Amino acid sequence: MSTSTTKILTHLQTHLHNPSLSLPHLSQLQSHLLRLNLLHHPHHLTLCNNALRSLISLSQLHPLLQLYSQMHSLNLSPNNFTFPFVLKACARLRDVKLGTLIHTHVLKSGFELNIFVKTSLVCFYAKCEVLGDARKLFDEMCERNVVVWTGMISGYLETGRYQEGVSLFRRMLEAGMMPDSFTIVRVLTACSQNGDLRTGEWIRGFVMEKGMDNNMFVETALVDLYVKCGCMDGARGVFDGMKEKDVVTWSAMIGGYAFNGLPQEALELFFQMERENLMPDCFTMVGVLSACARLGALELGDRVSRLMDMGEFLSNPVLGTALIDMYSKCGSAERAWAVFKGMKESDVIVWNAMINGLVMTGYHKVSFGLFAQMEKLGVKPEGNTFVGLLCGCTHAGLVEDGRRYFKSMCRIYGLNPRIEHYGCMIDLLARAGLLEEAHQLIKEMPMEANAVVWGSLLGGCKLHRDVHLAEHVLERLIELEPWNSGNYVQLSNIYAGNGKWDESARIRLVMKEKGIEKTPGSSWIELKGVVHEFRVGDKSHPLSERIYSKLDELGKELKAMGHMPTTREVLFDIEEEEKEHSLGHHSEKLAITFGLISTDSNETIRVVKNLRVCNDCHAAIKLISLFTHREIIVRDNNRFHCFREGSCSCNDYW
Numbered sequence: 001m002s003t004s005t006t007k008i009l010t011h012l013q014t015h016l017h018n019p020s021l022s023l024p025h026l027s028q029l030q031s032h033l034l035r036l037n038l039l040h041h042p043h044h045l046t047l048c049n050n051a052l053r054s055l056i057s058l059s060q061l062h063p064l065l066q067l068y069s070q071m072h073s074l075n076l077s078p079n080n081f082t083f084p085f086v087l088k089a090c091a092r093l094r095d096v097k098l099g100t101l102i103h104t105h106v107l108k109s110g111f112e113l114n115i116f117v118k119t120s121l122v123c124f125y126a127k128c129e130v131l132g133d134a135r136k137l138f139d140e141m142c143e144r145n146v147v148v149w150t151g152m153i154s155g156y157l158e159t160g161r162y163q164e165g166v167s168l169f170r171r172m173l174e175a176g177m178m179p180d181s182f183t184i185v186r187v188l189t190a191c192s193q194n195g196d197l198r199t200g201e202w203i204r205g206f207v208m209e210k211g212m213d214n215n216m217f218v219e220t221a222l223v224d225l226y227v228k229c230g231c232m233d234g235a236r237g238v239f240d241g242m243k244e245k246d247v248v249t250w251s252a253m254i255g256g257y258a259f260n261g262l263p264q265e266a267l268e269l270f271f272q273m274e275r276e277n278l279m280p281d282c283f284t285m286v287g288v289l290s291a292c293a294r295l296g297a298l299e300l301g302d303r304v305s306r307l308m309d310m311g312e313f314l315s316n317p318v319l320g321t322a323l324i325d326m327y328s329k330c331g332s333a334e335r336a337w338a339v340f341k342g343m344k345e346s347d348v349i350v351w352n353a354m355i356n357g358l359v360m361t362g363y364h365k366v367s368f369g370l371f372a373q374m375e376k377l378g379v380k381p382e383g384n385t386f387v388g389l390l391c392g393c394t395h396a397g398l399v400e401d402g403r404r405y406f407k408s409m410c411r412i413y414g415l416n417p418r419i420e421h422y423g424c425m426i427d428l429l430a431r432a433g434l435l436e437e438a439h440q441l442i443k444e445m446p447m448e449a450n451a452v453v454w455g456s457l458l459g460g461c462k463l464h465r466d467v468h469l470a471e472h473v474l475e476r477l478i479e480l481e482p483w484n485s486g487n488y489v490q491l492s493n494i495y496a497g498n499g500k501w502d503e504s505a506r507i508r509l510v511m512k513e514k515g516i517e518k519t520p521g522s523s524w525i526e527l528k529g530v531v532h533e534f535r536v537g538d539k540s541h542p543l544s545e546r547i548y549s550k551l552d553e554l555g556k557e558l559k560a561m562g563h564m565p566t567t568r569e570v571l572f573d574i575e576e577e578e579k580e581h582s583l584g585h586h587s588e589k590l591a592i593t594f595g596l597i598s599t600d601s602n603e604t605i606r607v608v609k610n611l612r613v614c615n616d617c618h619a620a621i622k623l624i625s626l627f628t629h630r631e632i633i634v635r636d637n638n639r640f641h642c643f644r645e646g647s648c649s650c651n652d653y654w
């Protein structure tokens with residue numbers, strides 16, 4: 001070997017391991033090699049393979065393929081080390097045509113039975129989603145290594161062929177193969193996405209048996225699995241047992257609580273994260289803001305959002321949406337609007353959040369205007385956009401607008417109405433007293449009506465006192481959700497009201513036999529960053545004594561103003577909270593009273609309730625807002641009520 005050749009070789013070796021290697025430089029080296037006819041020398045096949053190995057590790061895929069084609073044109077026979085690099089490059093470039101050509105080279109050179117070459121071929125086809133060919137080669141192999149199992153499984157999982165991927169993974173373990181943590185995480189993630197807790201837990205058992213349960217990535221994937229399957233206790237169990245966790249783990253847990261209806265747990269965990277001096281990332285932020293939104297915790301949401309640069313919110317649609325949503329759900333349309341206007345990048349989801357926010361806070365007309373602007377700017381609306389608009393029509397009782405939007409969905413935008421859209425329409429018609437039309441629409445729906453849809457019709461029946469239809473609807477509802485206490489109570493009340501005492505008693509008995517319990521009503525109020533929770537007749541609050549004496553005082557004033565606890569509408573009203581359980585002590589009243597004694601006399605009181613506000617509380621709160629001159633905002637499970645000077649923003653329509 002001449003000195004210059006050795007020099008170039010050394011040069012090449014050093015440079016190939018230098019990540020800052022530039023492409024022109026590389027091709028220069030290649031041409032040197034060619035000029036020196038180095039590639040002709042059989043001794044340097046090893047060298048070529050080394051070069052290929054270096055190029056693949058540097059992700060220099062095109063130079064790698066060039067080098068291979070030069071080798072090929074110089075009739076330099078590749079060997080079992082050459083093909084894996086070349087096929088890997090084809091796989092990464094998703095170049096099916098070239099990879100298939102290389103496959104013919106493999107067959108010509110007789111390396112098709114070599115395990116490494118065959119593994120590379122399977123992985124190449126799997127990566128390029130040519131799964132039939134991949135599986136054929138895979139099945140032909142009499143000896144398989146971890147790499148080929150992993151490649152084949154990944155191919156299935158990445159193309160959404162979940163069942164095949166998981167069953168192959170089971171076979172892999174049965175064959176005594178030990179997957180790496182990366183593969184386990186990948187399979188667990190697929191289980192999460194498919195809500196397959198059983199397979200996930202089976203993998204967890206394997207992981208523990210093999211002592212791999214101290215791997216942060218595997219554990220985080222397990223947390224995520226339990227979260228996605230709605231099993232927060234399971235998630236917490238893994239989380240608490242982790243020796244090491246990063247912000248991703250925390251986010252998974254916080255977001256899990258928030259999205260599984262446990263906002264207070266989400267906030268508690270977030271505070272713990274703060275105490276451990278961990279900075280939230282985008283995902284944590286979305287989880288925490290969603291928890292604040294659920295609890296109507298405006299001050300807290302505000303404080304948390306300041307932990308992140310405002311610019312990040314405005315340039316990230318996911319973050320921006322979370323903030324707009326939080327402000328809207330806390331009843332501050334102004335702040336939501338300011339964020340929306342400031343967004344540097346808005347997608348349809350951001351628009352939807354703002355349209356929904358406006359609807360929620362009672363600005364229906366503005367939301368219709370925003371939709372018109374959206375159309376003008378050419379932002380294509382999607383199904384959720386119409387859910388917002390139709391809800392707006394429902395809240396404002398705009399039947400004609402509702403019909404128009406519902407029709408345009410399909411006719412102008414080619415969107416198929418989902419069950420939510422039918423639900424909104426039925427709600428709108430039912431509230432407007434068009435009960436027959438609403439009932440007809442349920443019968444015409446292309447899908448089976450669910451409890452929400454029937455519930456809307458029931459709402460209309462109550463509002464317009466159609467006891468006969470209500471009876472029919474409640475029977476459907478009991479079929480659909482046999483565990484829901486409210487339906488039994490209402491049906492039994494209707495029977496009682498019609499003099500069908502036996503029927504009424506039978507329903508009560510069924511309830512008792514089935515051990516059906518009522519959903520307890522809860523209300524939340526935030527004070528100086530702390531969220532206080534109240535239940536019906538709750539006496540657990542430290543200020544309980546003062547709250548109840550204030551409540552008595554309010555009761556006297558209400559009486560003096562002529563307010564009588566409403567018992568007249570008992571037929572429908574014993575809905576979710578029991579009447580006999582003292583009307584005066586419904587959770588929202590306790591929360592409002594606590595707000596009255598704990599805040600300045602000019603402050604707005606914001607309360608969130610998990611059930612619908614009952615008629616009696618609604619009437620009482622209107623009067624309380626009148627004689628205390630307080631603005632009281634109550635968000636129930638249906639909408640916002642903004643009580644001011646004796647009236648409510650819902651116009652008694654909810």
Ligand code: ZN
Nearest residue numbers: 586614616617
């Ligand atoms: Zn009430």
Ligand code: ZN
Nearest residue numbers: 641648650652
């Ligand atoms: Zn109201």
